[in-house]
Amino acid sequence: xxxxxxxxxxxxxxxxxxxxxxxxxxxxxxxxxxxxxxxxxxxxxxxxxxxxxxxxxxxxxxxxxxxxxxxxxxxxxxxxxxxxxxxxxxxxxxxxxxxxxxxxxxxxxxxxxx
Amino acid sequence: xxxxxxxxxxxxxxxxxxxxxxxxxxxxxxxxxxxxxxxxxxxxxxxxxxxxxxxxxxxxxxxxxxxxxxxxxxxxxxxxxxxxxxxxxxxxxxxxxxxxxxxxxxxxxxxx
Numbered sequence: 001x002x003x004x005x006x007x008x009x010x011x012x013x014x015x016x017x018x019x020x021x022x023x024x025x026x027x028x029x030x031x032x033x034x035x036x037x038x039x040x041x042x043x044x045x046x047x048x049x050x051x052x053x054x055x056x057x058x059x060x061x062x063x064x065x066x067x068x069x070x071x072x073x074x075x076x077x078x079x080x081x082x083x084x085x086x087x088x089x090x091x092x093x094x095x096x097x098x099x100x101x102x103x104x105x106x107x108x109x110x111x112x113x114x
Numbered sequence: 115x116x117x118x119x120x121x122x123x124x125x126x127x128x129x130x131x132x133x134x135x136x137x138x139x140x141x142x143x144x145x146x147x148x149x150x151x152x153x154x155x156x157x158x159x160x161x162x163x164x165x166x167x168x169x170x171x172x173x174x175x176x177x178x179x180x181x182x183x184x185x186x187x188x189x190x191x192x193x194x195x196x197x198x199x200x201x202x203x204x205x206x207x208x209x210x211x212x213x214x215x216x217x218x219x220x221x222x223x224x225x226x
Contacts, residue, residue, distance in 0.1 A: 004157075006157075031212070033212065033214075035214075035216075040218070041218060042118075042120075042202065042216040042217055042218040042219060043158070043202070043204075043214070043216040044216075045213045045214060045215070048212045048213065055212070056210065056212060056213060058213070059213070091157055091158070095212075100206075100210075100211045100212035101146035101148070101163070101206050101207070101211040101212070101214070102148075102160065102163055103160070103214060104160055105150075105157040105158045105159070105160075106157050107156060107157045108156075108157050110155075
């Protein structure tokens with residue numbers, strides 16, 4: 001009965017590199033959400049995806065960030081040309097269809113940009 | 115002004131005490147109210163979920179929602195050292211149930 005899985009758990013990148021964060025939802029969940037947690041701040045919504053569809057990306061920065069949830073495989077959050085300000089914990093959550101408010105979170109990926 | 119306000123603490127209580135954690139919010143459209151527990155360097159764990167106003171009890175935990183005051187609470191009875199964590203309130207429903215808005219969290223320390 002695996003929960004939400006994220007990898008890698010820790011990721012170090014130099015400025016200008018790309019970061020790819022992966023998320024596999026709980027079994028039976030078809031909806032995925034990404035949140036970012038900056039030090040001393042609360043979790044901030046980034047994007048909500050269903051299989052092959054972006055439903056709400058109102059929290060995504062306009063540039064360098066993208067997300068996908070393909071028909072097969074995990075959801076990917078991609079950050080191009082990372083900057084130091086991207087250093088944060090990125091959490092993925094999932095929910096079953098029809099229960100979008102009950103979201104179960106993964107352990108997070110901690111991104112450090114040098 | 116933040117949509118959701120939460121006292122960051124830290125809140126330190128002795129083992130066995132009753133703990134009261136609170137959040138206030140400004141958006142009257144919120145309908146779903148959640149409490150998460152987050153241990154250091156871990157992901158948030160869903161503790162309680164309430165729809166609209168009222169109380170909900172689960173073991174040692176009780177969640178209360180007062181929509182007229184825009185105020186929600188989480189009570190922990192017979193607190194244990196293992197309850198030491200950061201508690202996050204979250205809410206949604208302002209146009210969409212899927213976009214959770216979180217408080218910044220209250221750090222709780224239960225001492226022996």
